[in-house]
Amino acid sequence: MLVLVVDTATPAITAALAEVTEEGTRVLAERVTVDGKAHGERLAPQIEAALTEAGVKPRDLAAIVAGTGPGPFTGLRVGLMTAAAMGNALGVPTYGVCSLDGLGAPLSGHALVATDARRKEVYWAVYADGVRVDGPHVDRPAEVSPGAATTAVGQGALVYADVLGLPVPPDEPIYPSAFELARLAAPRILSGEPGERLVPLYLRRPDAVEPGARKHVS
Amino acid sequence: MSSVPLVLGIETSCDETGVGIVRGHTLLGESLASSVDEHARFGGVVPEVASRAHLEAMVPTMQRALDQAGVTLADIDAIAVTAGPGLAGALLVGVAAAKGYALAAEKPIYGVNHLAAHVAVDTLEHGPLPEPAIALLVSGGHSSLLLVEDLARGVQPLGATIDDAAGEAFDKVARLLGLPFPGGPWIDKAAREGDGASITFPRGLTGPRDQAEHRFDFSFSGLKTAVARWVEARERDGERVPVNDVAASFQEAVCDVLTAKAIAACRDRGVDTLVIGGGVAANSRLRVLAEERAAKYGIAVRVPRPKLCTDNGAMVAALGSHLVAAGVAPSRLDLPADSAMPLTSVVA
Numbered sequence: 428m429l430v431l432v433v434d435t436a437t438p439a440i441t442a443a444l445a446e447v448t449e450e451g452t453r454v455l456a457e458r459v460t461v462d463g464k465a466h467g468e469r470l471a472p473q474i475e476a477a478l479t480e481a482g483v484k485p486r487d488l489a490a491i492v493a494g495t496g497p498g499p500f501t502g503l504r505v506g507l508m509t510a511a512a513m514g515n516a517l518g519v520p521t522y523g524v525c526s527l528d529g530l531g532a533p534l535s536g537h538a539l540v541a542t543d544a545r546r547k548e549v550y551w552a553v554y555a556d557g558v559r560v561d562g563p564h565v566d567r568p569a570e571v572s573p574g575a576a577t578t579a580v581g582q583g584a585l586v587y588a589d590v591l592g593l594p595v596p597p598d599e600p601i602y603p604s605a606f607e608l609a610r611l612a613a614p615r616i617l618s619g620e621p622g623e624r625l626v627p628l629y630l631r632r633p634d635a636v637e638p639g640a641r642k643h644v645s
Numbered sequence: 646m647s648s649v650p651l652v653l654g655i656e657t658s659c660d661e662t663g664v665g666i667v668r669g670h671t672l673l674g675e676s677l678a679s680s681v682d683e684h685a686r687f688g689g690v691v692p693e694v695a696s697r698a699h700l701e702a703m704v705p706t707m708q709r710a711l712d713q714a715g716v717t718l719a720d721i722d723a724i725a726v727t728a729g730p731g732l733a734g735a736l737l738v739g740v741a742a743a744k745g746y747a748l749a750a751e752k753p754i755y756g757v758n759h760l761a762a763h764v765a766v767d768t769l770e771h772g773p774l775p776e777p778a779i780a781l782l783v784s785g786g787h788s789s790l791l792l793v794e795d796l797a798r799g800v801q802p803l804g805a806t807i808d809d810a811a812g813e814a815f816d817k818v819a820r821l822l823g824l825p826f827p828g829g830p831w832i833d834k835a836a837r838e839g840d841g842a843s844i845t846f847p848r849g850l851t852g853p854r855d856q857a858e859h860r861f862d863f864s865f866s867g868l869k870t871a872v873a874r875w876v877e878a879r880e881r882d883g884e885r886v887p888v889n890d891v892a893a894s895f896q897e898a899v900c901d902v903l904t905a906k907a908i909a910a911c912r913d914r915g916v917d918t919l920v921i922g923g924g925v926a927a928n929s930r931l932r933v934l935a936e937e938r939a940a941k942y943g944i945a946v947r948v949p950r951p952k953l954c955t956d957n958g959a960m961v962a963a964l965g966s967h968l969v970a971a972g973v974a975p976s977r978l979d980l981p982a983d984s985a986m987p988l989t990s991v992v993a
């Protein structure tokens with residue numbers, strides 16, 4: 428089955444076309460650019476490019492998989508809205524996968540995954556042999572409790588390596604992998620499980636303050 | 646199959662998620678979801694709250710509009726979306742949705758100017774717009790006077806507010822008077838029981854000196870402060886505040902300036918059509934005063950019904966339909982949301 432994968436939970440803007448079968452998952456075409464401010468501009472052309480490269484028409488898609496974050500809200504919403512609109516237009520199911528799992532799923536042993544949450548905070552989760560056992564959370568790096576993790580992965584882990592105090596393996600990706608997101612959704616896709624509404628993992632409430640008493644002008 | 650293209654419009658520039666479907670000048674279906682109640686306790690639109698609400702509301706709103714029009718996405722010939730101006734995060738949700746729909750359905754996309762859409766929506770009510778026309782757009786987000794010579798190519802701004810938007814002034818004065826948010830309809834209602842001539846509030850940028858520099862600009866900040874001072878003085882003296890009279894006098898000051906400048910623009914440019922749009926166009930006094938003053942100079946006033954004046958998807962579809970009919974090239978798939986999109990570009 429042909430599956431479109433998108434993730435916009437980090438500065439990486441990811442669009443991929445994957446084939447999911449009983450035998451396994453493989454990525455047929457992929458476009459990734461890193462630009463924390465251009466999700467809105469880049470994602471759609473990248474989807475189109477990935478489809479074109481694989482010679483696939485949108486109507487050939489059987490499902491759409493989207494990373495649901497956590498991630499900076501504005502960029503995250505671009506991926507989820509685009510995925511939801513395409514799913515709605517094509518009448519195919521949409522499946523959400525926690526974006527941190529796109530980094531944590533292939534890791535063996537105990538590992539911390541951390542991405543940049545801006546405002547000097549990280550989004551983080553702890554994995555045991557690829558399974559998320561804690562998180563996702565958003566905290567200051569000093570407040571992260573990595574449990575039994577012996578390594579840390581992700582752009583946040585790299586930026587705050589000093590505070591987190593965990594070694595960052597140089598060969599691991601720092602942004603969620605489209606292949607892993609597709610692989611994690613594969614059982615649901617193959618069993619024909621109904622799709623779900625794509626709900627962002629915001630983890631933070633909107634910044635908004637209720638106005639106080641009326642200010643006097645004179 | 647009709648030869649007139651079927652155009653879908655998506656609007657998310659502020660707190661309304663709107664989808665409209667138009668063929669030519671005919672509105673076939675529209676749906677609107679508003680997050681206004683979620684903003685009420687903050688006394689104004691909270692951008693992040695609006696953006697979250699757009700994401701949640703988009704697909705159901707789209708479905709309702711399609712169902713109402715009795716069409717499917719496959720029947721749509723082009724998709725138009727508000728690319729700006731507006732709240733950056735909110736615009737981005739609508740643009741992302743439009744791109745997703747356009748990609749999946751393999752249709753052209755038009756990223757359009759929200760203010761031009763406020764003008765175009767009148768075609769759904771009154772047919773083709775005579776050009777040139779003067780447009781007065783007044784809402785919580787904008788207060789602009791525009792010269793519309795060719796709606797498909799660009800609109801010329803003549804003037805705009807230099808501080809608060811007209812609708813914002815309504816909200817702030819309503820709050821001052823203990824009336825709910827959004828303030829427009831409540832001020833209008835209270836004003837009907839009051840005397841608009843009872844208190845003389847200032848008319849911003851109407852002095853002789855302003856005629857040179859700010860002839861077609863607006864200012865409502867001084868008015869708002871004057872109302873606050875007046876109310877506070879009564880409260881300090883332990884007097885009852887005549888809410889209806891204050892509302893009526895404030896509304897009279899706003900409508901007086903708006904219509905005087907709009908008519909002056911028509912006469913200055915030799916234009917005999919005035920279109921009024923935006924949420925404040927729903928104000929009953931503004932409509933009456935505009936028609937009264939326009940009649941003196943043989944100017945025709947076109948105001949769409951209130952539901953089309955406030956932000957909605959139909960207005961975006963109406964502009965899209967106009968652009969398709971005029972043979973304007975669609976936008977590219979990398980079109981940005983532009984919170985400060987200039988009026989000189991109708992299509993992004």
Ligand SMILES: [Zn+2]
Pocket residue numbers: 759763784786923955956
């Ligand atoms: Zn508007």
